[in-house]
Amino acid sequence: MRAVVVREHGGFDALRFEERDVPEPGPLEVRVSVRAVGLNHLDTWVRRGVPGHTFPLPLVGGSDGAGVVDALGPGVTTVSLGDEVILVPGTSCGLCEACTSGNDPLCRQYHILGESRDGTCAESVVLPAANALPKPPAMSFEDAASIALVFQTSWQMLVDKVRVQPGETVLVQAGGSGVGIAAIQIANLFGARVIATAGTPEKCAKLAALGAHETIDYRAQDFVQEVKKLTGRRGVDVVFEHVGGETFQRSIRCLAWGGRLVTCGATTGGKVDINLHELFFKNIALFGSTGGSKGVMPAILRCFEDGRLRPVVDRVLPFDDVAEGHRILEEREAFGKVVLRVS
Ligand SMILES: [Zn+2]
Numbered sequence: 001m002r003a004v005v006v007r008e009h010g011g012f013d014a015l016r017f018e019e020r021d022v023p024e025p026g027p028l029e030v031r032v033s034v035r036a037v038g039l040n041h042l043d044t045w046v047r048r049g050v051p052g053h054t055f056p057l058p059l060v061g062g063s064d065g066a067g068v069v070d071a072l073g074p075g076v077t078t079v080s081l082g083d084e085v086i087l088v089p090g091t092s093c094g095l096c097e098a099c100t101s102g103n104d105p106l107c108r109q110y111h112i113l114g115e116s117r118d119g120t121c122a123e124s125v126v127l128p129a130a131n132a133l134p135k136p137p138a139m140s141f142e143d144a145a146s147i148a149l150v151f152q153t154s155w156q157m158l159v160d161k162v163r164v165q166p167g168e169t170v171l172v173q174a175g176g177s178g179v180g181i182a183a184i185q186i187a188n189l190f191g192a193r194v195i196a197t198a199g200t201p202e203k204c205a206k207l208a209a210l211g212a213h214e215t216i217d218y219r220a221q222d223f224v225q226e227v228k229k230l231t232g233r234r235g236v237d238v239v240f241e242h243v244g245g246e247t248f249q250r251s252i253r254c255l256a257w258g259g260r261l262v263t264c265g266a267t268t269g270g271k272v273d274i275n276l277h278e279l280f281f282k283n284i285a286l287f288g289s290t291g292g293s294k295g296v297m298p299a300i301l302r303c304f305e306d307g308r309l310r311p312v313v314d315r316v317l318p319f320d321d322v323a324e325g326h327r328i329l330e331e332r333e334a335f336g337k338v339v340l341r342v343s
Contacts, residue, residue, distance in 0.1 A: 003122035009049030012323035025073035038064030038147035052127035062121030066144035105267035153293030166191030245269025312336030
């Protein structure tokens with residue numbers, strides 16, 4: 001079977017197709033014949049490398065995918081041969097206190113597919129049966145491969161960390177990104193008013209169509225001033241951050257007194273100055289968040305089934321065009337997810 005392997009960090013040519021033996025599932029594992037792979041910015045970081053971080057190379061990339069179960073290891077009872085499944089990115093021991101209390105991202109053995117263990121960017125993948133959930137029947141493999149990582153991540157941030165409430169106002173930074181598109185929809189689902197930022201008027205229009213009540217073109221406007229205007233100088237209750245360096249300090253300035261900021265990324269840099277006076281005088285709370293619990297996925301999938309959440313796929317490329325997929329993500333050409341059709 002073919003897999004996309006990163007042996008050394010580098011440019012697009014660091015993505016190499018290699019022929020590998022079809023893997024056999026062990027106890028409580030399943031093998032899935034992959035039909036579609038969803039790309040994430042994480043894949044580009046794994047390929048390029050992150051200063052100060054060690055990835056376990058060689059590594060098969062890809063955190064998201066969907067396919068058909070074609071082999072069962074001993075003891076698997078939750079799925080059957082031929083089932084169509086969505087692959088859930090986070091694996092963990094399943095036994096420790098973190099896992100049994102629904103906090104599996106805090107498990108000492110937590111791994112994200114394609115980041116710290118071999119991922120989905122292959123014709124065949126073996127993973128714990130707990131990470132293969134039934135695909136909603138009406139959903140295509142391409143749509144199914146586009147949702148798990150970003151919706152799980154954004155759900156944990158907004159629902160589990162900052163506990164967004166009906167009537168609150170949420171500022172979603174870079175709303176056109178994968179997590180941003182998920183965040184706009186989830187904040188809406190929980191009854192919040194959404195202000196989203198994007199870098200072009202066209203993207204702002206798309207965010208409004210997706211459910212953002214107000215949009216800010218951050219290239220043309222100062223988003224702090226705009227947020228003040230839109231909230232009667234009060235500020236927002238919640239900021240959804242993942243941009244980092246370029247926006248973080250000004251994101252804090254958008255918060256109302258008692259506001260909460262939650263972040264899952266630092267695309268433009270991870271070192272920022274924080275004014276502690278501002279933090280304590282305004283009673284501000286900061287939350288860090290990574291990944292999400294497997295336990296939230298069934299609820300998310302039910303919302304997709306009844307149409308309250310929807311996948312946003314920018315384009316579907318052939319498996320062989322994985323490098324082109326990375327380029328599209330890096331150059332921010334996509335609105336929504338880039339998906340590879342594997343078979
Ligand atoms: Zn555990």
